[in-house]
Ligand SMILES: Nc1nc2c(ncn2[C@@H]2O[C@H](COP(=O)(O)OP(=O)(O)OP(=O)(O)O)[C@@H](O)[C@H]2O)c(=O)[nH]1
């Protein structure tokens with residue numbers, strides 16, 4: 033890497049770190065994320081993009097480096113099998129089960145049974161998980177290993193373009209694993225019928241997930257990582273259950289990430305407005321709360337503005353169906369009202385596959 | 401063109417009700433399009449439905465995610481352009497809310513609907529459990545709708561049905577409230593009659 037690129041990277045990294053530390057950088061950093069969107073823009077088949085991690089990161093870099101001056105990228109690479117590793121679910125994969133350019137899908141079926149809670153307690157979560165993948169999701173572990181093996185090259189390639197790799201790995205709480213594996217419908221009933229068993233299995237899973245996260249942060253020298261929340265959102269769950277099955281587990285994951293020197297990016301999809309105040313319990317100036325357009329980001333600023341960097345939240349719908357003028361106007365409002373300090377501009381969730389190029393560009397350019 | 405949208409938790413009985421209703425509407429000569437916005441498997445045999453005069457459009461999404469609204473709007477615009485149906489029925493995913501659907505539809509740019517009506521489906525057999533676990537979701541699936549249907553009365557006990565009715569009345573006292581079993585042809589015919597052209601004119 034030449035000295036100029038190195039300097040550029042340092043400058044961008046400082047800008048992002050300043051935002052996380054609740055300072056006001058020279059300008060608001062922009063750190064987006066897009067996967068199938070880049071395949072579509074580059075004319076790469078989604079079926080190739082989502083199954084071949086070499087193709088995926090090259091496509092992402094090609095499209096994003098043409099879109100304007102990014103400070104960082106959230107994920108450095110993509111592979112569809114990652115979804116199975118979080119939600120313990122079978123997938124419908126473009127090119128295999130679907131058309132070459134269709135959107136991949138997670139099958140919402142009961143692949144994990146109530147007996148699996150006992151098996152987790154008997155065997156330990158790690159061994160159980162290994163067996164689960166081998167028996168019920170064959171090929172997943174191998175695909176995941178192949179994906180992880182490409183990460184160092186992918187990181188280097190992004191950096192070569194002067195783009196900071198911000199949060200390229202994801203971790204989450206046991207709830208997301210079980211809810212995906214059991215199917216949402218069954219898991220909701222589990223929390224009613226056998227709450228103690230569910231909690232015991234979660235408590236058995238947590239140490240494994242913490243240790244795995246610790247090793248990944250060390251192994252890849254991560255600047256940050258996603259700690260994701262999808263089905264755990266406040267909009268779905270009763271407060272009492274959220275207090276019991278959701279929040280304590282996030283707290284522990286966040287603590288490990290911070291201990292290891294990584295920035296936890298709370299990638300929280302859906303509406304978390306009800307519980308924003310609880311996030312004051314997480315360490316100040318160390319985390320990022322990344323919202324997808326459903327949580328009221330202005331309210332989040334009001335409650336958490338002095339405590340936690342906020343990231344987001346250009347709605348995916350606006351990127352697909354809106355106009356560049358609308359996107360620019362919304363980004364300016366975010367920069368002024370949620371920023372300029374303690375704020376990172378990004379799309380909410382992920383740039384959708386059919387986002388308009390000019391809308392994504394308008395988002396990226398709006399920080400200049 | 402009338403728009404009906406159904407919401408209700410996963411497995412509450414939306415698809416069953418919609419398919420039965422669509423048949424009744426078809427028998428009355430209404431051309432109906434059905435957009436199903438599933439989290440998982442759709443499990444609808446589209447060929448049979450087409451023979452019944454019902455066009456089915458599937459929207460599936462991996463995560464419970466933001467992309468669905470976009471697909472809903474695009475699908476609606478295309479089918480309105482190409483098919484000009486008299487009725488469009490939307491089945492919201494089991495984790496979507498009527499507000500979320502309305503939010504997505506605010507981007508709809510096709511010709512306006514003569515009327516719109518939102519229907520919340522409550523499954524009395526699991527309500528006690530679900531309302532304990534998922535209070536906010538179940539409440540928001542019911543709170544804003546025009547009509548609430550307590551379904552599966554053939555499976556539920558009298559006490560379960562009574563509880564579902566009282567939850568419905570508490571959360572949304574303004575909504576019309578109906579109790580039925582999707583296995584009862586008379587009740588379905590009655591529902592079809594009342595829904596055909598019953599929406600709020602917009
Ligand atoms: N006995 C009986 N079974 C019903 C009735 N309505 C639905 N079911 C059954 O309940 C199950 C779920 O019904 P669906 O219509 O698929 O429910 P849904 O709300 O569309 O489910 P998702 O799309 O997965 O959210 C199916 O097995 C139906 O056959 C009813 O009135 N009586």
Ligand SMILES: [Mg+2]
Nearest residue numbers: 414415416491
């Ligand atoms: Mg259904």
